[in-house]
Amino acid sequence: MSLKSLISLGVAAACVLAVAPGADAAASPVPSASATTVVATTPSDGVGGLPASSLDGRVAYVPGSAAKTSALAAHQAGGATGYDISWPECGGPMPPVSSIAIVGADGGHPFSQNPCLQQEAAWAAGASYHAQYMVLDSPIGFTSPHVLQYAYHGPAGDCTATEFYCQSFNWGYNAAYSAVRNGTAGGATSNKWWLDIELPQASSINPPGAQCYTPNFWVCDQSLNSTVVLAAEIALRQQGKDVGVYSTQKQWGAITGGLPLGGPIWIAGYDHPAPTYCDVTNASKYWFAAGAPEFVQSLPATFDPDTAC
Secondary structure (H helix, E strand, O other): OOHHHHHHHHHHHHHHHHHHOOOHHOOOOOOOOOOOOOEEEOOOOOOOOOOOOOOOOEEEEEEHHHHOOOOHHHHHHHHHOEEEEEEHHHHOOOOOOEEEEEEEOOOOOOOOOOOOHHHHHHHHHHOOOEEEEEEEOOOOOOHHHHHHOOOOOOOOOOOOOOOHHHHHHHHHHHHHHHHHHHHHEEEEEEOEEEEEOOOOOOOEOOOOOOOOOOOOOOOOOOHHHHHHHHHHHHHHHOOEEEEEEEEEEEHHHHHHHHOOOOOOHHHHHHHHOOHHHOHHHHHHHHHHHHOOOEEEEEEOOOOEEEEEE
16 A cells, blocks of 8 residues: 555544634534433444544444443543553552553653563553553654664555655554554553653754754654654554544644644643643643543652543
8 A cells, every 4th residue: 555545544534624614613512521412333344333423512422332331431520530650660669549540552662662561551450441552753864773674664665765754654653563562462452542742852853954854752844743643543543443642732733733633632731730621611722633632641749640531
């Protein structure tokens, strides 16, 4: 399959969001959780199924098999809390048993491994809602063996040193398959995956100009960064995973230019209580990727605390 056709699989929904008139979007009612009717449907892989919700948003459709076991829906109404952990917590105690448990599948960058994943996955399995997350970055400019292997070869084809879109797509796509494989081997088998899109520090994105394509966490070319993200999302969805994004509005804008990916978001919100970020009236301030928040990560203490919206 060509790179163009692969990318189109992931951007179709984003394009719809991007071209929708602002006035129409503003006029659409935003029902409260109590006004939403949940309807269980009969899954049918052969025919497809109903959309996620009715056009006015007042009816939510879920497969019948999931209607009784959707832990997140039940927790969101009560503002359930929990924690996320990964390789930095290796060697220490596990967080208390909680309703929400999210575990990092890698060691802080693609194609690495969380050395404590098995222990952390066992802790997470006791939560009503548990999930995994994977960190993404850009391969552009790096020449290490694993970059040459996973960025230069993949579903977009065999790339040359200057075919940056080819490299970016292969990198994101291959990283998602690697993360799922490592997660499954470590016992982290939730169907929910989060893409961690962030800047570890202010200098983790290249400035425009001659330095744009030198090795760094993210390059200054937001379209290339977006290609990495879209490719990872495509690869996860091809494996039947439910995908969300962890970031902040500022970081998402700096990295992707505000890519309207859609779907759930997990906000790193350190300045205000969690309900502030969940409130739809504050969407223009804190939401990103044309998505709505499922979780807010608050200021860490011993562990990173998370609250369901």
